[in-house]
Amino acid sequence: MWGSKSLGQLLTLLASVVALLGVCAASYRHPVADDFDRFIYEAIVLEKSKPIEAVYAIVKHENQRSEASSILDSPQHLHDLEPLYAIRPLYVEALRALSFVMTLRKGIDFLSAASYFGIGIIAIIWTKRPVLAVLLMSAYPLLVLARIGAPDSLSALFVITGLWLIQQRRIQSAGLLLLFVSIAVRTDNVLLLLATVAWCAWEKRIGYVAGAVLALLSVAFVFAINHWAGNYGWIALFHYSFLGHGRLSPADMPHTLTLQQYIGALLRGTLAITVHVTLWILLGILSWFRRPSSVLIIILLDVAVHFLMFPSPEDRYFIWAYIVTGITLIRTFDPPGLDVPSGHIL
Numbered sequence: 001m002w003g004s005k006s007l008g009q010l011l012t013l014l015a016s017v018v019a020l021l022g023v024c025a026a027s028y029r030h031p032v033a034d035d036f037d038r039f040i041y042e043a044i045v046l047e048k049s050k051p052i053e054a055v056y057a058i059v060k061h062e063n064q065r066s067e068a069s070s071i072l073d074s075p076q077h078l079h080d081l082e083p084l085y086a087i088r089p090l091y092v093e094a095l096r097a098l099s100f101v102m103t104l105r106k107g108i109d110f111l112s113a114a115s116y117f118g119i120g121i122i123a124i125i126w127t128k129r130p131v132l133a134v135l136l137m138s139a140y141p142l143l144v145l146a147r148i149g150a151p152d153s154l155s156a157l158f159v160i161t162g163l164w165l166i167q168q169r170r171i172q173s174a175g176l177l178l179l180f181v182s183i184a185v186r187t188d189n190v191l192l193l194l195a196t197v198a199w200c201a202w203e204k205r206i207g208y209v210a211g212a213v214l215a216l217l218s219v220a221f222v223f224a225i226n227h228w229a230g231n232y233g234w235i236a237l238f239h240y241s242f243l244g245h246g247r248l249s250p251a252d253m254p255h256t257l258t259l260q261q262y263i264g265a266l267l268r269g270t271l272a273i274t275v276h277v278t279l280w281i282l283l284g285i286l287s288w289f290r291r292p293s294s295v296l297i298i299i300l301l302d303v304a305v306h307f308l309m310f311p312s313p314e315d316r317y318f319i320w321a322y323i324v325t326g327i328t329l330i331r332t333f334d335p336p337g338l339d340v341p342s343g344h345i346l
Contacts, residue, residue, distance in 0.1 A: 016130030020120040023138055027146035028113035034065035038108050038149025040085045043078055045096050045104055052079055071249060080249035084237065086229035090184035091151035108149040115153035116146035119160055119323065126164045127330040136326040141276070145319050151185050156320035158182035159192060163295060163324060166196065172205060180218055187222045188306060188317075194218065195301040199294055234309070238262075242269070242311060269311030276315050284325045290332035299324060 039059045046055045056075040059066055066072055071081065086092065091111075098107030116137070123133040136142070145153040158178050165175030179196060182189040194215055201211040231237075236253035242265040288296055299321045306317065315322075 013124070013130050016124060016134045017121070020117060020124075020134050020137060023134075023143070024113045024117040024120070024146055027116065027143060028109050030147065031109045031112070031149065032144070032147045034063055035148050035150065036065060036069070037085065038105075039063065039066045039072070040078075040081055041088075041092065041095060041108065041149065041151075042104050044082055044086055044092055045099060047082075048096065077249050080251040083230040083232060084240070084250055087187050087225050087231050088151045088185055089225065089229075090181070091154055091186075094154065109147075112148060112150070112153040113146045115157040116143075118157045119145075119153070122157075122161050122164055123323065123327055126167075126327050129330055129333075132330050133327070136323065136330070139322075139326075141315050142319055142322060144316055148316060150316065152316045152319065155182055155186040155189060156323065158185055159189060159320045160324060163196070163298075166200070167295065172200070176200075176206075176214065180214070180221070183218060183221050184225065187225055188310070190218050190222045191305050191309075192298070192302040195298050195305075199298050199301075203294065238265070238310075266308070266311045269307070269313050272313035273307070273311075276313060277318070280318075280322045280325050283329050287325065287329040287332055290329070293328050293331075295324060295328055 039062060042062075043052075043055045043059045046058065052075045056078050059078070060072060061067060071077055094111055095104065095107050098104075098111060101107075102110065120134065120137040123137055124130045127133045145156060159182055162175040162178035162182065165171050165178065168175075176193070176196070179189065179193040183193065197206065197211045197215050197218075200206040201208050206214075225231075226233075232240075232250050232253065233255070235255055235257045236250060238257060239253040240250045243261060284296055284299070287293065303318055303321050310317070
């Protein structure tokens with residue numbers, strides 16, 4: 001017979017999972033319908049079976065956002081955009097697989113919501129406090145991951161699961177492998193992998209030679225993906241994303257960047273993102289002073305370098321860090337040196 005305490009913990013866990021499932025189901029039913037990225041990913045998948053002219057006719061008239069887009073004004077410009085998105089081959093192939101069992105539009109929405117559900121399950125397991133984990137996952141800024149048609153949710157699932165596995169030490173290799181594979185979902189995950197490998201080597205959890213080999217392989221993997229996708233390079237992407245050039249396509253972007261242009265974009269991005277990250281910086285500081293954690297240092301290194309390279313104020317690039325920061329703060333309430341029993345709430 002189960003005791004009343006065990007039964008209460010089980011019911012709490014089940015209720016939390018059901019609540020998380022409800023949040024993800026609502027996100028699936030109410031996606032951000034006009035985010036631009038989803039149209040390009042849809043086009044890349046459709047092009048595997050249709051000519052680009054037919055694909056353009058589909059995505060151009062699919063939504064008011066794509067209809068009004070000045071950059072998406074011809075099949076050639078659609079073709080020029082695709083290398084910026086084709087550098088996420090694992091995400092594209094996942095969408096292609098889902099397209100065999102549901103419409104591609106629904107597949108994009110499903111993959112984001114299902115990945116978010118997976119992140120929530122990892123948060124429950126990692127914190128061992130299901131109610132607090134679900135409250136964290138239900139925070140409004142985080143929910144955008146479950147609703148956008150982009151690889152960020154799937155990427156966050158790989159990243160957060162990988163960091164959780166690395167924290168277990170006994171299965172650290174599996175975590176590093178997941179971070180490596182996550183590069184095929186978002187190539188900028190290489191920054192997190194490099195930061196993690198460097199910290200693991202510093203803590204002597206991985207040999208220097210093994211760490212160096214893994215770092216070199218990860219960088220080579222990024223170059224291989226970029227070459228395969230025909231990516232235009234960091235400077236062209238920087239111009240396209242942060243400097244703006246009217247109706248120019250990415251293929252026509254300048255390949256030079258002045259210090260003044262870079263600093264201007266960095267300052268604009270910094271001013272815009274400040275209001276988004278102050279709460280999470282506060283939570284990170286509280287977590288650090290309650291119980292210092294190497295995970296927070298890894299997050300700080302990755303987010304700082306990522307923002308210096310891509311000074312975008314969009315939350316979606318950093319939501320995985322918000323979630324891990326929240327998890328880390330929750331874990332500071334664990335008794336020192338003692339794992340909290342599964343199902344514990346507060």
